[in-house]
Amino acid sequence: MSYRNYILVCGGTACESSKATEIYEALVNEIKHQNLTEEVQVIKTGCFGFCEQGPIVKILPEDSFYVQVTPADAKELVEEHIVKGREVKRLLYNKDKSKKHAKVEDIEFYQKQFRIVLRNCGFIDPENIDEYIAREGYAALEKVLFEMTPDQVIDELRTAGLRGRGGAGFPTWMKWNFTKQANGECKYVVCNADEGDPGAYMDRSTLEGDPHSVLEAMTIAGRTVGANQGFIYIRAEYPLAIHRLEIAMAQAREYGLLGKNILNSGFDFDIEIRLGAGAFVCGEETALLASIEGKRGMPVPRPPFPAVKGLWGMPTVINNVETWANIPVIMLKGGDWFSQIGTADSHGTKVFALTGKIRNSGLVEVPMGTTLREIIYDIGGGIANDRKFKAVQTGGPSGGVITADYLDTPIDFASLTKLGSMMGSGGMIVMDEDDCIVDVAKFYLNFSVEESCGKCSPCRIGGRTLANLLEKITKGNGELKDIEQMKEIGSAMKKASLCALGQTAPNPILSTLNYFEDEYMAHIVDKKCPAGKCKSLITYNILEDKCIGCTACARKCPVGAISGERRSVHVIDQAACIKCGACFDTCKFGAIEVR
Amino acid sequence: MAKMTLQELRKLRDTKKSEIQKRVVDDKDTQIIVGMGTCGIAAGAKEVLDAFLKELDEHNLNSVVVTQTGCMGLCYVEPTVEVISPGMPSVIYGKVDVEVAKTIVKEHIMGNKLVTDHVFDRPSADILKDGGK
Numbered sequence: 001m002s003y004r005n006y007i008l009v010c011g012g013t014a015c016e017s018s019k020a021t022e023i024y025e026a027l028v029n030e031i032k033h034q035n036l037t038e039e040v041q042v043i044k045t046g047c048f049g050f051c052e053q054g055p056i057v058k059i060l061p062e063d064s065f066y067v068q069v070t071p072a073d074a075k076e077l078v079e080e081h082i083v084k085g086r087e088v089k090r091l092l093y094n095k096d097k098s099k100k101h102a103k104v105e106d107i108e109f110y111q112k113q114f115r116i117v118l119r120n121c122g123f124i125d126p127e128n129i130d131e132y133i134a135r136e137g138y139a140a141l142e143k144v145l146f147e148m149t150p151d152q153v154i155d156e157l158r159t160a161g162l163r164g165r166g167g168a169g170f171p172t173w174m175k176w177n178f179t180k181q182a183n184g185e186c187k188y189v190v191c192n193a194d195e196g197d198p199g200a201y202m203d204r205s206t207l208e209g210d211p212h213s214v215l216e217a218m219t220i221a222g223r224t225v226g227a228n229q230g231f232i233y234i235r236a237e238y239p240l241a242i243h244r245l246e247i248a249m250a251q252a253r254e255y256g257l258l259g260k261n262i263l264n265s266g267f268d269f270d271i272e273i274r275l276g277a278g279a280f281v282c283g284e285e286t287a288l289l290a291s292i293e294g295k296r297g298m299p300v301p302r303p304p305f306p307a308v309k310g311l312w313g314m315p316t317v318i319n320n321v322e323t324w325a326n327i328p329v330i331m332l333k334g335g336d337w338f339s340q341i342g343t344a345d346s347h348g349t350k351v352f353a354l355t356g357k358i359r360n361s362g363l364v365e366v367p368m369g370t371t372l373r374e375i376i377y378d379i380g381g382g383i384a385n386d387r388k389f390k391a392v393q394t395g396g397p398s399g400g401v402i403t404a405d406y407l408d409t410p411i412d413f414a415s416l417t418k419l420g421s422m423m424g425s426g427g428m429i430v431m432d433e434d435d436c437i438v439d440v441a442k443f444y445l446n447f448s449v450e451e452s453c454g455k456c457s458p459c460r461i462g463g464r465t466l467a468n469l470l471e472k473i474t475k476g477n478g479e480l481k482d483i484e485q486m487k488e489i490g491s492a493m494k495k496a497s498l499c500a501l502g503q504t505a506p507n508p509i510l511s512t513l514n515y516f517e518d519e520y521m522a523h524i525v526d527k528k529c530p531a532g533k534c535k536s537l538i539t540y541n542i543l544e545d546k547c548i549g550c551t552a553c554a555r556k557c558p559v560g561a562i563s564g565e566r567r568s569v570h571v572i573d574q575a576a577c578i579k580c581g582a583c584f585d586t587c588k589f590g591a592i593e594v595r
Numbered sequence: 596m597a598k599m600t601l602q603e604l605r606k607l608r609d610t611k612k613s614e615i616q617k618r619v620v621d622d623k624d625t626q627i628i629v630g631m632g633t634c635g636i637a638a639g640a641k642e643v644l645d646a647f648l649k650e651l652d653e654h655n656l657n658s659v660v661v662t663q664t665g666c667m668g669l670c671y672v673e674p675t676v677e678v679i680s681p682g683m684p685s686v687i688y689g690k691v692d693v694e695v696a697k698t699i700v701k702e703h704i705m706g707n708k709l710v711t712d713h714v715f716d717r718p719s720a721d722i723l724k725d726g727g728k
Contacts, residue, residue: 002652004644004661006618039645060618061660085631085663123618133604134611142601256598263601 004039005082006060007031010122012047012205013240015055019071020044023055026074031082040082043131046209048122049363050109053093058122066091108381109360112374114341116349117202117325118365121209126244129251132212138257140331141216141223145265148331150180150224159335161347162327166192166283166320167398167424168500169346169413172327175317178307179225182315187227189218190292190311190318193234193241194276194283197396198447200427202351203321205363207234207241210325211248215258215271217327221317222269230271231311233288235278245273280397280451284499285318287453298453299499320425322351342368346412350423356393356430359384366411373407376430387432391515395424397444397451398504400511401437420511422504436533437516438523441508442470448505459502462493466509474534478524483513532594535579539595544569546591553583553592616657623660625680625704630673632666638673639692646696647676651704659704672715678703689715 009015009024027042048056053067057077064087066077073091080086115121124131132138144153157173164170179187191214195203207214218230234242249271252258260268274292281287282297289311291297310316326348330338339347346368352375355361359381366375372392376382383389391401400421402409409415413423431440449463466489469482490506497503513520522528529537542553542562549567554560561577564570572583584592599607629635629644640663647661659680667675672689678699679685688699688710695713702708 002614002617002648004648008618061623062662085665124615130607130611131615133608134615136608138604139608142604146601254598255604257604259598263599263604 003041005041005062007040007042007077007082008045008058008060008122009042010046010048010054010056011044011126011240012051012054012121012208013201013238014047014051016240018055020055022071023057023069023074026071027057027078030074030078034078034083036078036082043125044127045123046121046126047118047205047363049113049118049205049365050360051362052360056122057091062087065093067093109362109364109379112370112379113365114349114367115365116329116341117206117213117322117351118209118363119329120213121205121363124210126209126211127247129212129248129255129257132210136332137212137328138216140328141219141257142263143331144220144223145263145267150226153220153224153331154180156330156335157327160330160338161335162323162330162338163346163413164320165322165326165350165425167395167422169423172319172323175307175319176221176225178305179227179310179315179317182308184314186229186314187225188311188314188316189221189225189227189230190289190306190316191218191230191232191234191324192283192285192288192318192320193232193238194288195235195238195321195425196278196280196283196451197398197425197427198444199355199429200353200396200425202353202363202426204238204241206321206325206351207238208244211241211245212252213328214321214324215245215248215252217324218271219258219262219269220327220331221319223267225315225317227317228268228270230269231274231292232271233274233276233282233292235276237278242273242275249273279453280447281453281499281501284501287499288318289316296453298455299501301498322426343410343412345414350411350426352426352428354380354428354430356428357384357387357432357435358382358430368412369410371408371410372402375411375428376407380430383430383432385432387434390431390433390435391437393421393429393431393440393444393508394427395422395504395507396427397448398422398500398507399424399427400507401431401440401515403515420507420514422507434531434533436474436529436531437512437519438470438474438529439531439533441512442467442474444508445470445505448501452501452505456496456498456502458493458496459498459505462489462497463502463505465489466493466506470509473520473523474529474536476523476527476534476536478520480524482524483517483520487513528595538579539574540572540577540579540581540583541593541595542570542572543591543593546589548589548591550589552586552588556582556586558582613655613657623658625656625659626678627659627661627699627704628677628679629661629663630665630667630669630675630677631663632670634666634670635674640674642693643674643676643691643696646693647700650697650700654700654705656700656704669715675715680704683707683709685717686714687716688713 024044031040055069057066057069080088154173154177162172276282279297282291284299287297287299306316349365349367351365391403393401416423449467452459454460490510493506547569554562561573631640669675674691676688676691
């Protein structure tokens with residue numbers, strides 16, 4: 001069956017929330033209305049990654065990249081582009097205004113990307129197994145079932161040098177090998193889809209856009225280590241990913257690619273979904289396994305590692321979604337191919353969720369060794385609103401900040417750790433000069449404190465004490481000795497906490513103290529917040545020589561703290577001011593200063 | 596579909612692969628552009644476009660992309676079709692009907708031979724290319 005045109009509509013969560021489903025339905029109706037169902041195929045795909053400009057519609061074969069599409073545009077797209085063959089110029093992505101970008105390869109966002117994990121995202125219909133199969137889907141499973149021994153599979157992974165993409169970067173082949181060698185009545189394969197870092201959505205998009213890649217990889221692991229049962233632990237907040245996984249599993253079972261006697265090979269493997277309630281600590285592998293068992297999600301000391309004693313005490317392979325999605329490609333193209341990509345100690349690619357004060361926020365996949373500058377400026381398009389770059393936060397609440405001086409660092413596991421941050425699962429939050437670094441540290445620390453399970457005291461008490469100290473500093477009551485105390489508590493937590501949550505919770509503070517000590521000092525000694533974020537430390541004042549008495553600020557002030565006659569200088573009543581900044585944003589004459 | 600054997604899976608993959616291949620744009624080196632202005636459509640360009648798609652399908656030609664454009668200006672010989680393929684001069688064919696479309700695929704695309712009876716022009720210079728220089 002050959003179509004004349006293909007319309008790909010992004011069906012990731014970001015685009016769905018801005019009416020992608022309605023756009024899809026409107027396009028389908030319009031195609032029906034024009035009697036074109038035989039000639040044009042409309043496909044809802046996974047995330048295109050270019051979320052800043054969503055919802056996205058791509059029309060092939062012209063490769064026209066339409067952005068910020070609304071359901072009302074569907075009629076015009078079909079009438080103009082499909083029927084008359086004229087691109088709808090006003091919806092084409094066009095960054096410079098001077099130059100029209102019609103083709104995806106002309107868009108800077110995609111120039112430096114290399115897609116292994118996201119190979120099918122934004123290209124296939126994730127709810128149709130045939131489309132996955134058409135893209136070499138389940139060919140890796142074929143190879144593993146009929147042409148390779150389990151040891152060859154592990155060797156291939158070792159050659160590839162794939163390291164876990166969930167954060168810690170542990171070599172995947174070693175995990176598999178330990179589980180394979182361990183003795184147990186039965187063994188398990190687990191997918192960690194409990195993505196929890198603020199601003200991170202790599203795993204969600206992978207599952208939404210290409211669920212079969214994870215199912216195929218888990219089946220390969222089952223065959224390799226000798227397991228017949230897999231579990232996907234995914235948070236209930238990801239309904240679309242769960243829905244698509246369920247569809248994918250049903251289709252795979254129907255085709256005999258999951259279940260008893262897969263492809264008549266005599267190998268049985270099936271997968272069940274377990275929903276998490278959204279506790280951050282359940283992303284930690286031992287807590288996750290406890291949660292699958294129906295217990296409270298709390299970590300236990302390792303060793304024994306799950307590879308030896310995991311789910312219900314049985315040897316268990318547990319990998320993160322992104323790690324899984326790499327595996328079918330490695331099996332097909334070989335470990336050598338994979339090891340050529342990236343840097344000496346970190347092979348392959350990494351997916352990042354680029355967010356914060358960045359022009360093109362979205363999902364990007366780059367080879368390891370790409371520099372932060374390339375990601376932020378070339379792919380991300382630089383800082384939004386022409387502000388100045390201040391720092392980038394990687395690794396979520398376990399990571400730290402990286403400043404402008406280190407923007408040319410090639411990203412891999414070692415280099416980020418050396419800078420006091422970490423690869424983490426791939427959240428990347430960009431900050432500009434308007435962000436207060438103490439406030440940022442407080443945000444991440446409070447996140448870890450809220451998500452702490454409370455089992456061990458270094459994390460439970462240390463985290464709370466750190467949070468109180470930061471609160472004290474941002475309120476303007478900080479003392480010099482607080483800094484020493486924070487460092488002391490931080491290093492104790494790192495050493496004594498039971499799991500990675502507590503061990504890494506002080507990282508945002510320690511790393512910001514390292515790079516931005518002057519900003520902490522400004523809060524403590526001068527009682528000032530240089531970025532103007534900490535409300536207790538700033539005052540708004542009206543400059544007499546600039547105020548023309550237009551009354552705009554007085555009308556905007558929600559608490560009536562500004563007074564003054566028309567055409568005469570206005571005054572802010574500091575006692576009544578709630579420091580909301582509405583006057584500052586309203587004034588067109590730059591007459592309001594923040595100090 | 597019921598449970599598959601290895602052979603069935605491979606067969607399914609081959610069929611679906613050639614279908615999905617049509618969605619990949621970057622490996623296409625040959626372009627067939629059908630003039631679909633009002634004049635073209637009135638002269639039967641739509642049937643011609645369908646004929647191209649069908650013919651390419653039959654010969655399993657995956658590196659060819661068929662697109663449509665507006666009026667090429669040669670309204671007296673509609674339907675018009677521009678063909679750009681490597682190693683061949685770019686030409687505009689006129690008076691293309693379903694039969695001629697089949698001939699173009701067989702001779703021009705597969706045989707690297709111009710269908711001389713129907714060559715009417717070569718594409719005009721693109722003034723927007725290289726910044727209009």
